[in-house]
Structure formats: structure tokens, C-alpha cells
Amino acid sequence: xxxxxxxxxxxxxxxxxxRTALAQGSPNDRVNLAVVGFHGRGRGHxxxxxxxxxxxxAALCDADxxxxxxxxxxxxxxxxxxxxxxxxxxxxxxxxxxxxISIATPDYYYCVRK
Numbered sequence: 001x002x003x004x005x006x007x008x009x010x011x012x013x014x015x016x017x018x019r020t021a022l023a024q025g026s027p028n029d030r031v032n033l034a035v036v037g038f039h040g041r042g043r044g045h046x047x048x049x050x051x052x053x054x055x056x057x058a059a060l061c062d063a064d065x066x067x068x069x070x071x072x073x074x075x076x077x078x079x080x081x082x083x084x085x086x087x088x089x090x091x092x093x094x095x096x097x098x099x100x101i102s103i104a105t106p107d108y109y110y111c112v113r114k
Contacts, residue, residue, distance in 0.1 A: 034059040034092045034101045038071045042104035046071065049102065050078035059084040061092055 033055055035045050039062065049055050060071045060083050068085045075083045086092055092101060 030054045030056055031099045032056050032058040032097050034061055034086075034095075034098050035071075035104065036061040036089055036092070036101055037104040038062055039064065039067055040104070042102075043071070043074065045102045045104050046074055047078070050075070056081070057083050058098060059086055059092060059095070061086045061089055063087055 031054060033049055035042055035049070035057060038046055038060055042062075046057060046060075049057060057075050057079060060068065060075065062068070062071070065085075065087050072082060072085065075081070089101075092098055
């Protein structure tokens, strides 16, 4: 019994246009990621996610806008494109092109203050 997957494979071998389409992949195969907080640990997030196939660091977000030039330079070096920058995470949440958000918060955010 032949499966649908077997049929597509066979058809792809026979058709150059299908073969080309499969080689290019779908836009859905790429994850557009935003990194929030990239002074310390967030740079580790950038370096790690930049190595993951089909992950594109599309945006950087931090309240300290002075960090943007350094973070943008790292992404440009690792992935070859300039990510967007944002100082307000709410604006990232509004963007339809962002698929995932990585948040690197400093350890002092975890304490409870009364």
C-alpha cells in the first residue's frame, strides 16, 4: 500500500518544479524570534538561537536603548540581517510576523519585594 508521503516523493522526483519548491521550503518552516533583554544572558540567547536552523532573530527588545547597536551588530554578524529594535514588549506582541519571544530577565527580577 502506498502512502501519500510516498506519492509526493515519487512525484517530486519526476517533476522539476515540485523538486524546486520542496528544496526551497515553506515560509512556515522559519521561526521569527524576538529576544527580550539582551545585556547579559540575553546575548547567550542570541548566540544560541542564531545557530538553530530555520530560526531568524527578527527583533531585539530592551528598555535600555543604548544596548541596541551592540545587539544589532551581533545578529548582523551571526545571521547576516539587521533585526528590528523595540523598547516596549507590548509592541512586539502586536506584530504578526513574530512567532516566538525569548525573555532573558536579570536575576534581581525574581525577588519578591514588599
